[in-house]
Structures are given as structure tokens and as C-alpha cells.
Amino acid sequence: EAQVTQNPRYLITVTGKKLTVTCSQNMNHEYMSWYRQDPGLGLRQIYYSMNVEVTDKGDVPEGYKVSRKEKRNFPLILESPSPNQTSLYFCASQNHYRGNEQFFGPGTRLTVL
Amino acid sequence: RKEVEQDPGPFNVPEGATVAFNCTYSNSASQSFFWYRQDCRKEPKLLMSVYSSGNEDGRFTAQLNRASQYISLLIRDSKLSDSATYLCVVNMGGNAGNNRKLIWGLGTSLAVNP
Numbered sequence: 001e002a003q004v005t006q007n008p009r010y011l012i013t014v015t016g017k018k019l020t021v022t023c024s025q026n027m028n029h030e031y032m033s034w035y036r037q038d039p040g041l042g043l044r045q046i047y048y049s050m051n052v053e054v055t056d057k058g059d060v061p062e063g064y065k066v067s068r069k070e071k072r073n074f075p076l077i078l079e080s081p082s083p084n085q086t087s088l089y090f091c092a093s094q095n096h097y098r099g100n101e102q103f104f105g106p107g108t109r110l111t112v113l
Numbered sequence: 114r115k116e117v118e119q120d121p122g123p124f125n126v127p128e129g130a131t132v133a134f135n136c137t138y139s140n141s142a143s144q145s146f147f148w149y150r151q152d153c154r155k156e157p158k159l160l161m162s163v164y165s166s167g168n169e170d171g172r173f174t175a176q177l178n179r180a181s182q183y184i185s186l187l188i189r190d191s192k193l194s195d196s197a198t199y200l201c202v203v204n205m206g207g208n209a210g211n212n213r214k215l216i217w218g219l220g221t222s223l224a225v226n227p
Contacts, residue, residue: 104156
């Protein structure tokens with residue numbers, strides 16, 4: 001089954017404690033993104049990756065890092081989380097052979113205290 | 114002006130009603146257009162792509178008007194299960210820079226009532 005998986009689904013942490021949210025896709029897509037979704041602000045792209053070892057900043061990259069060592073995995077790293085990073089996070093992979101249709105993971109609800 | 118604009122709603126309609134949403138986009142060079150559906154606190158899922166000639170999928174019809182730079186979604190015979198947020202999405206197309214990036218509207222909330 002074609003899918004994007006994310007873990008963990010829910011996380012409550014404290015300010016400054018490094019965390020990683022994993023993302024994996026099994027569709028061999030080149031382009032992957034991380035988004036955060038906040039009420040009234042919609043989906044905002046944090047980082048994206050065009051392919052292995054090719055990553056770049058999206059619209060709201062501050063406080064986040066990513067890596068793309070393998071095509072299927074695209075982890076999101078928060079080195080020193082802060083309360084303003086409390087949000088709903090989605091990983092997505094994109095099929096550019098079908099007009100850039102995007103497939104999403106189930107989301108990670110992060111609370112930073 | 115926002116790149117993609119939608120009326121946030123909420124649209125409250127009775128079961129069986131026909132409801133239409135519009136979405137405007139600012140970049141005339143946009144190439145791909147989509148409607149996504151998002152249920153509360155769940156991930157967005159593709160509802161349908163929008164083609165230049167318009168397209169229909171069961172009770173759902175999508176249309177594109179390039180001259181006026183808007184896309185529309187029509188839902189006929191609304192069901193309770195259609196209650197969700199509908200997201201309009203636009204893409205520049207091509208591989209240059211971040212042209213694969215999808216530009217998201219904030220969504221239109223639909224509540225179908227018994």
C-alpha cells in the first residue's frame with residue numbers, strides 16, 4: 001500500500017529538549033516536504049527536499065533542521081524546541097509525474113511546554 | 114493579495130443541497146490545480162485535480178477559469194459525510210527552484226446538517 005508514515009503521532013515535550021519526527025514514504029517520490037498547520041494560518045512549508053542530499057528552506061524554517069540521506073526518509077529535527085513550535089506537523093511526498101499530487105502522512109501533534 | 118484565497122465559511126447546508134466553493138489565485142503562470150479535503154485534525158487528502166476542460170467525479174465537479182484566475186468546486190446532493198474543510202491548491206509546475214511547491218488556500222469549512 002502506497003503510504004507516508006510519521007512518528008510519533010503525538011508528543012509532549014519541554015523547551016530545549018531535542019526531538020526528531022521521522023517520515024518515510026514507499027512511493028519512490030523525489031520531492032518531499034514538511035509542513036506545520038496552525039489555526040488561521042493554514043499549511044506552511046517548513047523545509048523541502050528535491051532529492052537525496054538536496055534540501056532547502058521553505059517559508060518557516062527557523063528552529064528546524066532536516067536531512068535526506070535516503071530517498072524514502074525525511075526526518076524533521078527540532079534542536080531546541082520552544083513553545084511557539086507547538087503545532088500539527090505533516091510530512092508529504094509528491095508525485096511530479098502526476099501534476100505534483102501530494103500525499104500526506106497522518107500528522108504529528110507536538111506540544112512544547 | 115494572498116496567492117490563493119478562499120472564503121473560509123462556514124457553509125452550513127442541509128443534506129441534499131448543492132453547494133459551490135470558489136478559489137482565486139494570483140499567479141497567472143500557475144499550471145496545476147487541486148482540491149483537497151481535510152477532516153478535523155487529519156491529513157489533507159486529494160479530492161480531485163482540476164483540468165482546463167473541467168472534470169467531474171460522481172457528485173463533485175471542478176472547473177478552472179484561467180482568464181479570471183479562479184477554480185471552483187461544486188458538490189451536488191450533499192451528504193453528512195461531506196462535512197470537512199476543502200482546500201484549494203495551486204502549483205507553478207516545472208522543476209526550477211521550488212516550483213514543485215504547492216500553494217495552499219486556508220480552506221473553506223462545510224457542515225452538512227441532517
